[in-house]
Amino acid sequence: MNELRDKNFQFHKEYLIKLTKKYGTPLYIYDSYKMKKQYIKMKNSFSGIENLIINYACKANTNLNILKFFQKLGSGLDAVSIQEVELGLKAGFHPKKIIFTPNCVSFQEITKAVDFGVRINLDNLSVLEQFGECHPNYSIGIRINPHIMAGGNSKISVGHIDSKFGISYCQIPHIKRILKNTGIKIEGFHMHTGSDISDIKSFLEGAKILFRVAIDFPDISYINFGSGFKVSYKKNDVITDLTVLNHYLTEEFKDFCKSYGSRQPINLIFEPGKFLVSESGYFLVNVNVIKHTTSTVFAGVDSGFNHFLRPMFYNAYHYIENISNPNGRFRFYTVVGYICESDTFGLNRKIQEIREGDILCMKNAGAYCFSMSSNYNSRYRPSEVLIFQEKDFLIRKRETMQDLIRNIVEIHI
Template identity: 60%
Template sequence: MSTSIAPQQLIRLAQEFDAPLYVYDAATMRRQYHKLENAFKDCNVKIHYAMKALSNINVLKIFKELGAGLDAVSIEEVKIGLMAGYAAEEILYTPNCVSFAEIEACIDLGVKLNIDNISILEQFGNKYGNTVPVCIRVNPHIMAGGHYKISTGHIDSKFGISIHQMRHVERLIKSLNIKVEGIHMHTGSDILDVGVFLNGAEILFDLALGFPDIEYIDFGSGFKVGYKPDDVTTDIDVLGEGLTERYRKFCREYGKDIQIHFEPGKFLVSESGYFLAKVNVIKQTTATVFAGLDAGFNHLMRPTLYDSYHHITNLSNPEGKQRVYTVVGYICETDTFAWDRPLPEVNEGDILCFHNAGAYGFMMASNYNSRTRPAEVLVDGDDYKLIRRRETLDDILATQVL
């Protein structure tokens, strides 16, 4: 799997900023944004970046310059988005299982609100009536694909209001005079079958006909990116063709040209990211050869949490003889990045590169084992800059009361 940043530049960055290190490529982010934008060029489309994937302010500013809005899932994300320069109306706040006090605070900040719970919708209607417009998040009961932990539109998911509860929703809207400006769904990551996504879209289009004042339909995201060489991905162009045709039909039926929204996170930043780690030890056992790194699941959680695959390259010895390694971390747990992975011969001190580490890499990092979190570097053409310094022990102790 090739890198958009030259391997030798990645090594130089690891030497300058030390490892472990997250490196992001701005050009890849822009490429992915334009790819999605072009697929829906014949629609009235608005892209909201799902900032939970990677919320560094420097990254948010890139998407702001491209014309994106933001998808935020917490009041902290909302505030970071405002600090990054987004107008309140460019931010869609989609909470789940938060207190009503947090929802009130976000309404006070002026952002758009997306509600996925009948209880919260009723509380909202009793307080605000039609004075604050709202979007309704629907659970279409669709299994889009991928790991069950990242699928959010199936019948057992905690997200969204069931399509079978729409009659109840309609009663609340009418009795409490709630102004609904949008309908929303998000089936989760790793959409493997464009047809499944289009089935969900059909459900939303049909539901939207029952809401006379909507301004947009939000289809969430879940577009699959390739983690393995030659991996299957969501065919964005085919999806664009199919959804555009159905969108035009809906607009004719609805009587006006509404916006369609998307909320990609992983699709926009995953391929832009590289996680660099140094090999501390090579440990031969009776069963395997371990390559032990100066990092662990405290820095890259996805392989442990989701059994996810990240392609790994040996930047220090790319032409070395192929050998098989189990790549592990230094956390006091079973801390495995990859089992029985063929790699060019790995030596102590080599720099290994984990590809597709831009989404949910740093964001899921922790201080487990009292380890510090790594630095982040942004590469933009010939320029690069540190966008988050490496943590120190003082950072870990800063919130402790001694």
């Protein structure tokens, strides 16, 4: 199609290699075109809901430029720490377009969120009672635990009965008692059951629980379903069917609004993170070594779980392609990093023949990749580049030794 993209709007391999020569490796690249496309797709998928709000779950990728990009699109923000709240304000989000949903944080952090004027979801009876005593005139939302096991694996399932997140829907009488004792007002209800959910039954089951809970509370202004939509990680992968979800959820929501009979419109909120940014991201690494053992051919690259933790932490699959040798014959490799422990990006993968010096591209690197990076083994974190209006912009510089020691206080020993 042009210098950057093919007919499917994917970046040409030559263009990606060009960026590695300009910025070095390892390198994160984000495609703003794909982010916008996903945002519009979600808006269109739920077009039957008049009062739809989409909040970007910024824990997926907190680069300030990406936050600014979604703010310009009209998105709100889902924040889970006071630092994310501050980043959101710095990115230009109005305080009332930020929803702060913390878990196990100090009460001082929640008080700071009150000072910032953002919306707050609470998920603990004790904290709710403290909040009602200290801030009785500040309306808040409640995060409900619906007792639903959902998500791609147990580590990203957060709505089951033993989860630390949310107030059990069986504890609604406790919530009502606290409201009566403190006078605090509830403006909405929130739920998030997990990530990588392909079965829409989980969403619909949770929706029925939220609607059943919310019907007894006057003057709410929103129902918040969080997110968890699954995206494609490989060819013909199963994803969340938003069209089918919309068909059922819209009817359920409209029936609830009719039964609730509110004098004000009730907003339906989604808080996608991975759905909006995962597929926009590319992680490019250089092959340091090819190593043959008695049973395996390793391709060792200039990165590790210090930069890209998901395959090791979640057993997540990320497609790996040799963009330096796209026409090479396929062979089997285990792609590993340079960290001193088990550090495997892909086990026994069928990849175009890999040579030392080749550039490998890992797909779906936009969400929970750089944001979970570290300086383990005293390695520098990589650069980030945003493709915006078909131009490349450096949005985070590669770290240096000075970054590693900046906050060290040396003493005389």
